[in-house]
Amino acid sequence: MNVNWSRRHTLITGLALIVIVNAVALAGVAYNRSGEADSVLPLTERELQLPTVWNDNKENSGLSLEMQWRVMPPAINDLEKYSWRTDGYGRTPAWLNRIKMVELGFEPRPSNRLVAEQGEFAHQLPRAVLLVLEFNGDAYRAALARAEEYSQKAKDTEDGQKALEDEKTLHSRLFVVDAGLDHLVLRAKYPDRRRFAIMRGQVRPSLQAQLNGQATDPTGFIDDVSAAALNVPLDKRSVFDALRGTGESNITVKGRYKVDVAFGQRLEPWIVKVEDRLAIK
Numbered sequence: 385m386n387v388n389w390s391r392r393h394t395l396i397t398g399l400a401l402i403v404i405v406n407a408v409a410l411a412g413v414a415y416n417r418s419g420e421a422d423s424v425l426p427l428t429e430r431e432l433q434l435p436t437v438w439n440d441n442k443e444n445s446g447l448s449l450e451m452q453w454r455v456m457p458p459a460i461n462d463l464e465k466y467s468w469r470t471d472g473y474g475r476t477p478a479w480l481n482r483i484k485m486v487e488l489g490f491e492p493r494p495s496n497r498l499v500a501e502q503g504e505f506a507h508q509l510p511r512a513v514l515l516v517l518e519f520n521g522d523a524y525r526a527a528l529a530r531a532e533e534y535s536q537k538a539k540d541t542e543d544g545q546k547a548l549e550d551e552k553t554l555h556s557r558l559f560v561v562d563a564g565l566d567h568l569v570l571r572a573k574y575p576d577r578r579r580f581a582i583m584r585g586q587v588r589p590s591l592q593a594q595l596n597g598q599a600t601d602p603t604g605f606i607d608d609v610s611a612a613a614l615n616v617p618l619d620k621r622s623v624f625d626a627l628r629g630t631g632e633s634n635i636t637v638k639g640r641y642k643v644d645v646a647f648g649q650r651l652e653p654w655i656v657k658v659e660d661r662l663a664i665k
Contacts, residue, residue, distance in 0.1 A: 397640065414592050421646040423577040424656070425519045429557045430638045430643070432614065434624060448613040449655075451557035453478075455606065455650055463539060465510055476590055477560060480604035488563060492602045510588035510607050514651070515572055516562040517581045517609075523559035527551060535616065542597050554638050560606060563587060567651070581647045584610040614645065620658045 432449040454479035478590060482492050488512055513628075529552035538544025564570045574580035590605035616624060623641050644657040 393597060395472040401641055417648050419649060421648055422571070422651060423581040423647045424441055425578065425645050426642060427519065427558065427645055428639045428642050428657060428661070430554065431519070431556045432473070432643050434627065447616040447621060449616060449649060451609070451611070451612040453517060453558045453609055453616065454527075454556055455560050456526055475606040476603055477606070478585070480600050480606070484563065485589065485604050488565065488587060488604070490602070490604070495504050508589050510586045513565060513585055513587050514561045514567055514570055515560050515606070515609060516570055517584050518559050518561045519579055519581070520557040521579050524557040525563050527559075529557070560609070583647065583651050583653070583654070614653055614655055620655060623658050623660045626660070
């Protein structure tokens with residue numbers, strides 16, 4: 385009798401916990417989407433990619449688009465000047481320097497010591513921050529200029545010919561351009577809500593060694609951008625379902641769709657509109 389009651393009590397308690405957790409999650413989603421969105425970015429397939437496995441797996445009913453964000457890193461030398469060009473390569477932007485790291489709460493270490501002696505800085509724990517993402521703005525224009533310079537220098541090579549064209553048509557135009565701790569301060573600095581979105585993310589310390597064994601000034605590394613995978617609601621799936629099984633890879637064919645992504649009260653993104661760009665004449 386007591387054993388049965390205990391089992392029922394455990395089952396009821398477990399079900400109650402599930403209900404409570406789901407209710408809290410739904411309340412969080414509702415709050416995030418309440419009121420006016422903090423920003424809305426009109427992204428395309430270049431910035432939101434279909435997962436490769438989804439295209440081949442017709443039994444998988446779920447779909448999430450993967451956000452492709454980039455940074456503009458410092459150009460160390462001509463050989464490395466364009467080595468970062470593909471999406472997702474390198475997460476140490478030029479602006480994430482000593483001054484910015486101090487603003488974010490990190491403790492800098494002297495820059496004139498050997499790299500091996502600067503472990504104290506590099507081993508500080510990552511910190512949660514707010515990241516500013518810019519779509520199709522100054523950072524992307526700088527990337528185009530750098531690609532064009534590289535293309536001119538390597539114009540007699542296949543890679544040089546391809547570099548500029550890929551930057552114009554394939555690579556993401558979504559760049560992380562700043563970080564901070566105060567949302568109001570960042571929004572005042574970046575007021576255009578159709579070009580700048582603010583998201584939560586994580587930054588950790590980083591040190592880059594020079595050829596002489598000395599370390600540069602302390603820099604930062606963007607560990608993560610939260611909610612970088614966006615779930616596609618069933619009522620907005622038709623455009624993507626039509627692309628499944630076409631044999632076209634999202635690595636070589638970009639811009640087939642446009643997705644309006646809103647960022648809400650909790651700075652979490654969700655999909656509000658999907659357009660088939662191939663159907664637009």
